[in-house]
Amino acid sequence: MTTQTTAADTPNPQQNHTPTGLIPIPEGPARALATGGGILTIISTFMAWTWTSAFPGDLTVYGYPGGLQVLVLIAGILTTLLSLASYGIKGIRTLTPGGADAALKYASLAAFATTWYTIISISYQLGGLANLDPGGWVAAIATLASFTGALALPFERPHTYAVDTEDTGSEQFKHRARNALTIFKGAFAAEAPPTPRKLPDYVEILVIIAALAVGLIVFTYGIGTEYDELFIGFLVTVAFSFAALSKAGLVAQVSTYTARHRNITLAGAFAAAAAFPFTQSDDQYATIGVYILIFATVALGLNIVVGLAGLLDLGYVAFLGVGAYAASMVSGSPSSPFDVHLPFWGAILVGASASLIFGVLIGAPTLRLRGDYLAIVTLGFGEIFRLVAMNSDGTSGPDITNGSNGISSIPNLKILGFDFGLEHTIFGVTIGRFANYFFLMLLITFVVVLVFRRSENSRIGRAWVAIREDETAALAMGINGFRVKLIAFALGATLAGLAGTVQAHVTYTVTPEQYQFANTVPPNSAFLLAAVVLGGMGTISGPLVGAALLYLIPSKLSFLGDYQLFAFGLALVLLMRFRPEGLIPNRRRQLEFHEADLAPGDTPPPTVLSKTGA
Template sequence: MTTMTTTDTTTPDTPRPPKAVPATVPAPAAGLIPLPARLGRAAATGGGALTVLSAFLSWTWTSAFPGDLTVYGYPGGLQWLVLVSGALTTLFGIASYGVRGTRWLVPAGADAAIRFAALAAFATAWFTVIAICVQLGGVINLEPGGHVVAVASLVALLGALALPFERPAAEPADPDDGGLDRLRHESRTRWATVRAAFAAGTPAAPARKLPSWAEILILAGVLAGGLIVFTYGITTEYDELFTGFLITAGFGFAALGKAGLIARASALAARHRNVAMVGAFVAAAAFPFTQSDDQYATIGVNILIFATVALGLNIVVGLAGLLDLGYVAFLGVGAYAAAMVSGSPSSPFGLHLPFWAAMLIGAAASMVFGVLIGAPTLRLRGDYLAIVTLGFGEIFRIAVLNTDGTSGPDITNGSNGISSIPNLDILGFDFGAEHSVGGLTVGRFANYFFLMLLVTLIIVVVFRRSAESRIGRAWVAIREDETAALAMGINGFRVKLIAFALGATLAGLAGAVQAHVTYTVTPEQYQFAHAVPPNSAFLLAAVVLGGMGTISGPLVGGALLFLIPAKLQFLSDYQLLAFGLALILLMRFRPEGLIPNRRRQLEFHEDQEAPATLSKAGA
């Protein structure tokens, strides 16, 4: 048998075939606009700077357009919003060049932040220009500043859209290369990758650890900025200004998030959680002192009521995963129970208990109803549970209507409700009277704002402690997979009943305050879908919009869903249409919510790398 052998005919003297020289500079990814990235970055930065300058010019010749945009040298109304957006675009553009002292602005990269900041400037500027032309009757009403801001914001946006949308990756060096060529290739590739990745959005190296006092000062500055934004949004005087505020705030916060600043602020808040929570409530308590009267404190106290009820619902929906469509009924139970014992002349009981007793009765009544409703229904799951809770909400409203002394016993006065609920008087402090604090006048609604802020603090502490407890982990287990949780020995029915009862109790606390704020409680206030929140549909949307399983998510979602209908009165006929479109866009682009829990964010974005440790449910 002949054995065939294969030999290597290549000798040491035989030259190797030439190899392709790898590129030393990674090719940048293309943007939406076919322009070089350097030109796009320059256009975005320059356009942002010109947008800032245009805010100091006159945009229209007449003060008939609200905000008085006729003054040279001083911005007014919507010009301030455009100025802020243009300044963000300029700062992020400068930081993208790696200028010393500016890199802290973009710890997660500059390109995405530039795009959102430029989009905020463009959208707000063009909204203003179009509104001027429509309201005043044509382009002829624009002054030079209006033309300049339209062109400058467009140039900035086009430049931002020319920036790469993907992170460029360096080509690996050929391992067979050696000597000086290989070292030169590695060095050039490394620095080119660092420069390109910094601009494209690759997270930078971790920030240098600051002293604790410096981090707390930064947190104080962030909270002060949040107070300024919140106060500005509430005190907007006309629809155009509030619409511009929504545009600027929405895209502006997106730009800050893409830059990595919000993530770093969140990391500082997580590192100093107690300080951050106390600071947040101190900043909120400062809100009434920024107002000269009670006009906007009314909106503030109602936002707190709506947001805290949403936080209570977040225990049921966000932590335990129980879809409750009749949750507003527990708010009604607490409000009616407190109103009946607070000295109202229309109450059939004729009781006038102290507020602390009325609040406890309202919370206890809601808890009892929560147990009575939850005990026979919580063995259901999913859609069946949602249908049953929806039915409970309607049963409560119909029962209140029928207990009017004609169709049933005289308890709630039927459709007339419990009216003329007296103002609170706690230790001689009359909540219905004006008080002077440090030379500032604090009105009725400001007094109730402080009271509701205290209730909110109680609910936040209860939520946080519950979420981090053993029962909180059991809720999360039930939410993730009830069958697996039952197999691991968790008593699913008991755990869900506790969540249902606790959520109802917190709603009852808020309802007791609401009864005194509104003077009257009626059945129409507690429908599933009502023109004015809170109602079950808006409460559930607030939890989903803000971020299920978090503390700050429902508070932010509740504030937005109450503030937007209250400020945009011209959308009253199209409120549900706008609400539905907003939910569709949210589910498409950010299904995890505005302030998501890290665990839920990973559920919706499974392609992301999981962190070493997941954040706690109440983070």
């Protein structure tokens, strides 16, 4: 039996692999154009972009960047530094261990996209390009020149495929489009994998502290954006700037340092998070912060089930609801059918224990299923919980949950005389109600992280990974698959119940509508699963970052109205297309998704070896 090979499946023998750019400009002028454009971009941010302050941010001031100009200034500085590094200047070149040219393309794209978005917004809102001042025109030309110069930088073109002239027009178009996409992706690929540099321990710790400080500043700035145009510009700038730093090798460098100093990184991350309420002048954004922590803690619990054990749970939010309902019923609410008012430690034990019991009861009969069948059963459990809570109103069923009205008027927590519902002054800063709960939730998140970390590195954690990778092989090696999966299910449910206890007191009211499979307000099962996959399955920081993004972005995109979920879903599709392993993946999953990009000396993980037939 012979296999017919078409021209479209054969590398083009006449292809010229001499490094060239996407735009036919010599390398020297291209680098000069990118550098000059970056410098001119910086200068333009100190000029007025429009004559009226009607556009938010007040871009009418000379000598003082405001609003979106600040984002363009940051992107311009990054573009200039990377363009200087591309010349091989000693000292600056060390900032780009993975190469400067690909990083320069992303940095210039960040400046270009943010600038032109600002100009288009000014023209749309104010009624035409006539509302632009010289600074706006200078910024538009400078960013276009910088991006053009970056695209003209030479790169090693990947193999393309010859187009068969006997194919139909649609087939020829498909092959030409595939070749164009391959070349375009090659233009933005890093020149070489970064080589981590070993520095003195104190220097690496200082780098970690600096990275955490930058992360706190970026998060604080993003959560405090005052108008829609600024938040969209913030997303564009951060996305492309992060890609630039990643291609430059700095992200991998910092990741190497954090892996060497995990305890210091963990302590520093929680210290940076604890500093967040002190950066706020009121309780407005602390509200978002505490909900992000609740969402992130539940996502981390789901990460045990999905990321470590490989069990697809589509009804996980029900365990959050079980914990919230159980805690609210024993916290002194007048809507509770039980006349009980336990202290905080009692309520949190009741909430966590109730979720644990439900986890065992649901997991025991269902965990003998695998894959899609398990997912369907867990989805059914999530809906059953919501419907039971809805109908337990004394009319359609027993009077337990007060039906659709839920358990309301849940009193604030008090721990050792500290009332979380009152304002307190700490270090001269007034901390409001939501900031109090933020600190409590941060402590609970810290406990959950410790539990996840200890579980991951334990014998049971290695058994979970074995089950996830190949359950049949794990069973053949003597692992009790049912018991191991049940432990993961029960532990994940307990952690969700722990977060649900605090959620009940933060929201004052617990209703069935809060625990659906999918709605526009997280947390829900769909968003929780997306947070784990988006952030990076099997890691600690991945679901925390993913949950923060998935909660913050929809809350800031509310101005899109009916198109909010469309824009959000489109962003997720693009992210999963270009970074399927997640934002912060573990090394195994990264190698699985990028087997073709393995560096010399890298060994594929066992799952990759099995795919290649080795």
